[in-house]
Amino acid sequence: MNFDQKKFVVDIGWQLILNNLSVRAQDLLRHAGLPRDLFSQKTPTLATAEYFRLWESLEHFVDDPAFPIRVVEASPVEAFGPPMFATLCSPNLKVAAKRLAQYKPLIGPLRLDAEQNNIGDLELTLGGLPIEATPPSSFIAMELVFLVNLARLGTRERIVPKRVISVAPLKARDAFEEYLGVHVQSGDQSRVIFRAHDASKPFLSANAGMFSVFEPELRKRLDDLNPDDGFKDRVRACLMEALASGQYAMADVADRLAVSTRTLQRRLSSEGTNFQRELSKLRENLARYYLAETEYSSAEISFLLGYDDPNSFIRAFNGWTGDTPERLRTELRVN
Numbered sequence: 001m002n003f004d005q006k007k008f009v010v011d012i013g014w015q016l017i018l019n020n021l022s023v024r025a026q027d028l029l030r031h032a033g034l035p036r037d038l039f040s041q042k043t044p045t046l047a048t049a050e051y052f053r054l055w056e057s058l059e060h061f062v063d064d065p066a067f068p069i070r071v072v073e074a075s076p077v078e079a080f081g082p083p084m085f086a087t088l089c090s091p092n093l094k095v096a097a098k099r100l101a102q103y104k105p106l107i108g109p110l111r112l113d114a115e116q117n118n119i120g121d122l123e124l125t126l127g128g129l130p131i132e133a134t135p136p137s138s139f140i141a142m143e144l145v146f147l148v149n150l151a152r153l154g155t156r157e158r159i160v161p162k163r164v165i166s167v168a169p170l171k172a173r174d175a176f177e178e179y180l181g182v183h184v185q186s187g188d189q190s191r192v193i194f195r196a197h198d199a200s201k202p203f204l205s206a207n208a209g210m211f212s213v214f215e216p217e218l219r220k221r222l223d224d225l226n227p228d229d230g231f232k233d234r235v236r237a238c239l240m241e242a243l244a245s246g247q248y249a250m251a252d253v254a255d256r257l258a259v260s261t262r263t264l265q266r267r268l269s270s271e272g273t274n275f276q277r278e279l280s281k282l283r284e285n286l287a288r289y290y291l292a293e294t295e296y297s298s299a300e301i302s303f304l305l306g307y308d309d310p311n312s313f314i315r316a317f318n319g320w321t322g323d324t325p326e327r328l329r330t331e332l333r334v335n
Helices: 014-020 025-032 048-062 067-073 082-088 093-106 137-155 173-180 208-224 231-245 250-256 261-270 275-293 298-304 310-321 325-334
Strands: 007-009 045-047 111-116 122-127 163-166 184-186 190-194
Touching: 007 093, 014 025, 025 048, 045 048, 048 067, 048 137, 067 137, 067 173, 082 093, 082 137, 082 208, 093 111, 093 122, 093 137, 093 208, 122 137, 137 163, 137 173, 137 190, 173 184, 231 250, 231 261, 231 275, 250 261, 261 275, 275 298, 275 310, 275 325, 298 310, 298 325, 310 325
Parallel strands: 163 184
Antiparallel strands: 007 045, 111 122, 122 190, 163 190
16 A cells, blocks of 8 residues: 555544644644645545644644653543544444554554454554655654553543553653553554453443444545545635635635645646636625625625725626626615
8 A cells, every 4th residue: 555645534633632732723734834724624634744744743833752642631532533432432442443443544544453362462553654654753652642542531440551562762751651551662563452351341431322323424434535525615715715815816825725836727627627717706606695695885895805996896797797796786685
């Protein structure tokens, strides 16, 4: 599998986590060179290298050697998306790990393998490490802490794993070992091993009925994971925010979406449209709305739509409708 070509969903909980860490989303995305509308997209997705850039930028803003622990502690249950809720609905850690392994592509760029060894201990191994985009050491550390935290969230007990092995060196090793309750070993695979009796302890969050609600949608998400759908909708959303500011040129929108103007043109063309067409359609739709629902004058509407003077707006409006704004306003209100 080429991990740089594969896309992963950015979990909806990121914004709450950022808030808990006192990091502004726009600052983070700008630093990472990612689209500023990322968290407002219907299904925000990133390639592996982009995902790791986001993570490294977050580490930059938090600036703490024990950063991965901070992230896990800043992730309350209400920040969890459907994949994590489905996992917590499991009857115990054994089942939760299997579900988490299945839905991991909806959460992040590392694969999780879950299996019981010959004495019944549960071994959770992080796999599928990309060659083209090396995961930051702190990201590996966070995944290990996250797995232990999952066991503790479900059982409401301070579960201490039998062994923790990390392929990446750890900063603030003492802080990690205190949190995990066990010495972190070095190895060629990153892995957490839970004792058989801990893996079988019932989850207090178990809810078979809730899982049956989540499961069909999660399966559909796995099947439909396609990041290129609806690019024109993202362009429209950016234009909607930028019109009144005057910063709505193609280069401005491309910058906000973190793509080149050539890429923006190509992706719009693949959806059967172009930048100027989307700009005109948005302006016409907004103009009709303002005329029907507000008392704004033509001059005020022209400003809101990003025109330099009202006459430019009136000429454009005539081209869209064959009429003047005021005559159409009268007609819309009569109807």
